[in-house]
Amino acid sequence: MLVVGGSLTGLSAALFLAHHGVRCVLVERHLDTSPHFRFRGIAARSMECFRGVGIEAAVRAASTQDQRAGGVARMANLAAADVAWLPTPWEDDIAGLSPCAQETCDQDQLEPVLRREAIRRGADVRFGTELLEFHQDADAVHAVVRDRTAEKRYQIRASYLIAADGVHSPVREALGIGRTGPGVLEDRMSVLFRTDLDAAVRGRRFTACVVDDIAATLVPRAGGAWMMTVPFDPRAGAGTGSHWAGLVRAASGRQDAVVELVDTLSWQCAALLADRFHDGRVFLVGDAAHVMPPTGGFGGNTGIHDAFNLAWKLSFVTRGAAPPALLDSYERECRPVAQHTMDQALARHRRWFPATAYATGPAPDTTIVDDNTVMFGYHYRGPGHPPFDEPARPTGLPGTRAPHAPLDEHLSxxxxxxxxxxxxxxxxxxxxxxxxxxxxxxxxxxxxxxxxxxxxxxxxxxxxxxxxxxxxxxxxxxxxxxxxxxxxxxxxxxxxxxxxx
Missing domain, CATH: 3.40.30.120 (Glutaredoxin)
Structure with missing residues (x-):
């Protein structure tokens, strides 16, 4: 098995495959995991997936939970007196739904855990190695990769290929798979920095803060680390350090703030769904298959669920317990779930940013349901059913998640x-x-x-x-x-x- 892409979804796929005893090689062109926060809220359903492969405790040990925990605030800047709180449709008490609680573990902390645990279970993880080309025939996928450190090319023959190579997925492009949806809503720049903003925050606790003065979002982390995302025009270039530091000061409302810039990363807020998740022996997962606005934090979790769905099916097929036709169910099940989940992210996006260009793109006529319904209530029942079931009232029907019930103090x-x-x-x-x-x-x-x-x-x-x-x-x-x-x-x-x- 060949996994292309060593970020959140690719590492999850390698971990799940290794857990099922499937030999896999993961290639990632970057030399190391990302230093950026990016995905951070692990839904309880995703924690169930990690619990199922025995790493729940390891993920919680890497938690970045001290986020000035609270809701999502909205202010002119951090020094402003007036604070509004955005509607956040989540419910903290889910003891009746799951043996797991959600976790805050920023992606830069989570990815090393996934990498370590995948390797420990037998996955061959090769960072600094990029896919150059591939083709497939009736028997296998044949790939040419390059070791960027040794400047060495070599071939890999794999039974199947999982493309977890991101929003711009070269694998998806090579297969000629198009995407549909509202498209790019806005270009953004994420700025990692360190500063002491305690005086500006003044004891107010929030998970994130929308700063209206510069249309930014600020995300705190313990120890003085912060992330700011702001609108970004890629035609204007990457910008200078003094430019980004000035925007941090504007967001804080303190021109005397001392700002230590750590890194910047440009990205696109978009909503797009691949027309197909499956082409022969190649499968798309995560951002390669679907990209959605960050409102709700659904994108990364949906990628984890993609990989969890696909891994057991690949295991059954490769060990002869099922015919290859079982793999056709991956797209049939996961693509509609990604569509409904993207609709929920877009609906939240328009509610949170109703008067900005950030929300003027087309959006589905979607009634917002709470986050736990999105993460627990997705199902594989097929067309003709509501997008989500009510997780507090499980039906026990085929295609739905088996209900949680405690067996004893520790087991479900x-x-x-x-x-x-x-x-x-x-x-x-x-x-x-x-x-x-x-x-x-x-x-x-x-x-x-x-x-x-x-x-x-x-x-x-x-x-x-x-x-x-x-x-x-x-x-x-x-x-x-x-x-x-x-x-x-x-x-x-x-x-x-x-x-x-």
């Missing part, structure tokens, strides 16, 4: 799921699962149903490795083995009647 029903299919049901179903697992070589485990599983007395529920319900049966049956085999066939998984690869 979600902890049952991992690398295999899991069948929840009474003894006859468990006997059938054991027989199929042995005879048909299906990676299938069984558990007895317990309160909170959503299983009716005689029925059964089959849960995928990513924690989504694949199938359920609520009726009494005579031949449990035949019914379960039929369900696995319908899901596109290999049984004894199929030819193994």
């Amino acid at each position: 029903t979600l902890d049952r799921f991992g690398c295999d299919l899991v069948l929840l049901g009474a003894d006859p179903w468990r006997v059938a699962a054991a027989r199929i697992s042995t005879e048909d070589r299906i990676p299938l485990r069984d558990h007895s149903a317990r309160t909170g599983d959503g299983v009716t007395g005689a029925g059964a529920v089959l849960v995928r490795p990513d924690g989504f319900i694949a199938w359920r049966c609520d009726a009494a049956v005579d031949d449990h083995t035949s019914v379960l085999r039929g369900a696995l066939d319908d899901l596109g998984l290999v049984t004894a009647r199929m030819t193994y690869r």
Whole structure:
């Protein structure tokens, strides 16, 4: 397996693949992970993904939670007396929804954790290595890469390629996959700096602050580190250090502020969706597949979910537990979710910035739902259903996330799921699962149903490795083995009647 791109989504993909026992090589043209904050709010659903591969504690240990924790403020500048608080549709108390809480871990702190843990599980991670070209045939993807340090070119042959190479994805461009959506809403510059703004903040606590005087957003972090994003005209050049320092002083409302510039990074606030997420043996994930405004913090989380969805399917196919056709479900499931999530980001964007050029681009007629509904309520039920389910009232239907229920002080029903299919049901179903697992070589485990599983007395529920319900049966049956085999066939998984690869 070849993963192209070593940022948040690419490193997550490498980690998830390695967790499933899939050999993978990751190439990233930069020499190291990014020093910029960028993505920072890890949704509780994403923390469930990290919990599932055993790194929840490691991510929390790298937390940058001391963010003057609070809401999103709006001021003329930090020295202004008047403060408005933007509507932030999130709910902090989610104990009934998940065993995990959301976490604030800025991307510059998170990426080294993902890199270390992917390598520890066997991923071959090669920074300073760029993809030069690739082609695919019926059997493999053939790539030419360059080691930038050694100035050496060599070839990699991989069964599949995961393109996590960012917004401008050369892989997507090479495949000729277009994008649709409102497009670029604004060019922005992120400025990392250090200063002591405690006097300007005056004890007010916020996660971020919109500064109207210069249309900027300020994001604090412990230890005097800050990030400012401001409108940026790329035709005017990158700007000088004194220019950016002057804007920091304007945002702070203190012309005497001492500013130490650390780095700058230009980027585009955009909303675009790839027309296809899949081309033969190549799959797009993260920003290569979808880019959305930062309002809501959904983009990075959706990329993590892309990788989590794809990794188990690639594992099943490469180890012969499913035919390649299973991989077609990646686009069918994840592209609509990305569309609905992008709509939510755009709707928040227009609410937060109703009178600025930053929000004048086309936007869908979307009713804003709370953040937890976006992150927990996305589903794979297909067209004809509302974009999101209500996570507090799980239906237990195929295509929805299996509900959380505590098993004891530390364990959740979600902890049952991992690398295999899991069948929840009474003894006859468990006997059938054991027989199929042995005879048909299906990676299938069984558990007895317990309160909170959503299983009716005689029925059964089959849960995928990513924690989504694949199938359920609520009726009494005579031949449990035949019914379960039929369900696995319908899901596109290999049984004894199929030819193994």
